[in-house]
Amino acid sequence: MNMREIEEDIIQDLNDLEDTISQYTFLITCAKECLPLPEEYRTDEYLVKDCQVNTWMFTGIKNDQTFFLADSESLIVKGGPALLQEIYQDRTLKEVREYWCHLLEHDVFAKHFSSTQLKGVQAIVKKAGQI
Numbered sequence: 001m002n003m004r005e006i007e008e009d010i011i012q013d014l015n016d017l018e019d020t021i022s023q024y025t026f027l028i029t030c031a032k033e034c035l036p037l038p039e040e041y042r043t044d045e046y047l048v049k050d051c052q053v054n055t056w057m058f059t060g061i062k063n064d065q066t067f068f069l070a071d072s073e074s075l076i077v078k079g080g081p082a083l084l085q086e087i088y089q090d091r092t093l094k095e096v097r098e099y100w101c102h103l104l105e106h107d108v109f110a111k112h113f114s115s116t117q118l119k120g121v122q123a124i125v126k127k128a129g130q131i
Contacts, residue, residue, distance in 0.1 A: 003099045027112060028076060028079060030082040030083055031076070034071070034078060034081065036071070037056055037058060038069075046058050048124055048127070049123065050120045051117065053072055056072075058070070065090050066093065066096055068081075068089050077117050080113070080121035080124070084124060087099075104121060
């Protein structure tokens with residue numbers, strides 16, 4: 001699946017969840033399934049500055065494939081990067097640079113994230129697009 005198809009699949013999953021508790025649970029479950037961020041990347045260098053809670057992100061390229069690792073002290077906040085990881089992980093640099101992610105425009109993020117939390121996750125999307 002390409003990046004857009006994965007994003008559309010995630011949005012469909014969110015739309016299928018009719019109540020806020022199910023959506024919240026979905027985000028928490030995604031957070032628990034996120035690829036782990038090694039301890040050496042939990043430093044100020046990788047801290048997402050706009051996030052209300054400590055949230056770290058490490059991205060890069062290896063063998064022309066992107067990697068996207070993130071973690072947060074908040075499981076709900078970590079749910080956002082976990083979904084973004086599904087979209088951005090193992091993509092070519094060309095794919096990432098040509099892609100504009102609309103996932104955070106979904107109303108589930110406005111319901112479950114404070115404006116400060118959403119700003120932090122939006123900073124992660126911006127950084128991911130600059131890999």
